[in-house]
Amino acid sequence: MHLVINGNSMELGDEVSSVTTLLEHLGLAEKPVIIEHNRDILKQEHYRQRMLENGDTLEIVHFVGGG
Amino acid sequence: MSGTNRYHRQTLFEPIGETGQDRLMESHVLIVGAGALGSGSAEALVRAGIGKLTLIDRDYVEESNLQRQQLFSEQDAYEKLPKAIGAKNRLNDINSMVEVEAIMADAGADLLSELAPAIDLIIDATDNFDIRLLVNDISQKFEVPWIYGACVAGYGMTFTIIPGHTPCLQCLQEYLPSSGATCDSAGVIQPAVQHVVSYQVTEAMKLLTGNRAQISGKLIAFDLWKNEHMEMEIEKLKKPDCSSCSDNRTYSHLSYGNQTKTTVMCGRDTVQIRPQGNMASLSEVAEKLRSNKNLHLSWNPYLLSIQDGDFRIVLFQDGRALVHGTMDEMEAKNVYYRYMG
Incomplete structure (x- = not known):
């Protein structure tokens, strides 16, 4: 699977097929993140259903507190 | 100093001009926190010539602040000067035409409610989400825009919250790290601070000079070290039942029991x-x-x-x-x- 995540091209194994499995792969499964998939913002309750396809673009951001 | 030339390069900038400068000089900005982000925003806005700045901070200057908190000196750290006072001293030296009000206190609901009616804009320079959710309630209740900003390591994020238009921080609560999780040991580099400050101050200038159409409207995040830049439309995340910005609002963070002791x-x-x-x-x-x-x-x-x-x-x-x-x-x-x- 070829994905563009935060502007970076990445090659990922076959175990990555959905947003959920991608987050697990990236070690972000437990982290609250905001995700945009092909320019469409995902509500948290819809993460699981969203399947990924070759060439998809994702933006993944997380809130931080420091200042 | 007469002040006639002071803002020349800024008024030459066409979207601001003389009219925008006049508006800036009549504006009153509240910055909550005088650490890294607060130092940067305060200096930029005071140089730009806002009318009045109110700065709240509860802490004092330490040596480990000096790497990124641009208003403070070694002498301030040696004297353990309260940040609000140290900042005011330096800001007065930079631009004596701007009124600077320094408040040495914890920004609680009572203090913020007292200040809010006179404020045009709040800039977030705090370091935790308890206070940000309180600022968010204040912003919605008194209809004052506020600009979220935060950074850690080489990463930063900012979002301009305009009551009645954008989602608010409470709408995004499920995406906020749980209490305590924001205290990390990843450190922070000064350019990440400056990058967030650049966004916050530019958004502030747009709002204060009547250039609302130029407001980004997007959640912006970046990692300078990893060369990443992200922008997201998050309009869809506005919650119809939000406790801070919906018709059923309760401003839960303003109630006394929710304030941390x-x-x-x-x-x-x-x-x-x-x-x-x-x-x-x-x-x-x-x-x-x-x-x-x-x-x-x-x-x-x-x-x-x-x-x-x-x-x-x-x-x-x-x-x-x-x-x-x-x-x-x-x-x-x-x-x-x-x-x-």
Whole structure:
């Protein structure tokens, strides 16, 4: 699977097929993140259903507190 | 200085012009926090010539602040000067035409409610989400826009919240890290601070000069070290039942019970204690403790520092205390009440 995540091209194994499995792969499964998939913002309750396809673009951001 | 040339390069910038400059000079901005982000925003806005700046901070200057908190000097750290005071001194030197009001206090619901009616814009320069959710409620209640900003390591994020238009921070609560998780040890580099400040101050200038159409409207995040830049439309995340910005709003963070009395300070091995009721004056406390030879006391007009072995208690005039040397709120209270009970 070829994905563009935060502007970076990445090659990922076959175990990555959905947003959920991608987050697990990236070690972000437990982290609250905001995700945009092909320019469409995902509500948290819809993460699981969203399947990924070759060439998809994702933006993944997380809130931080420091200042 | 006459001031006639002072803002020339800024008024030459066409979207601001003389009209925008006049608007800037009539504006009143509140910056909550005078650490890294607050120092940067305050300096930029005071140089730009806003009318009045109110700056709230509860902390004092330490050596480890100097790498990124641009308003402070070695002397400020040596004197343990409260950040609000140190910032005001430096800002007055930079631009004496701007009125700077420095408030040495914890930004609670009462203080913010008192200030909000006169404020045009709030800039977030805090370091935790408890205070941000409180600022968010204030923003919605008094219809004052605020600009979220935060950074850690080489990463930063910002979002401009305009009541009645954008989602608010409460709408995004499920995406916020749980309490305590924001205290990390990843450090921060100064350019990440400056990058967030650049976004916040530019958005502030657009709002204050009547250029609302130019507001980004997007959640912006970046990692300077990893060369990443992200922008997202998050309009869809506005919650129809939000407790802060919907028709059913309750402003839950403004209620007294939700205000923290002890706070673990981010990455500092420090707990803040905010006692209720009247406190003895600093000189009375110093007098009482002077006979205890195990303690090392030092003070300036704003605070009293008590060194007790591995712990250090710093007492402020308003009764607040910082207990350094622990991140355990119970242990901090024990140390505190040893001397203040």
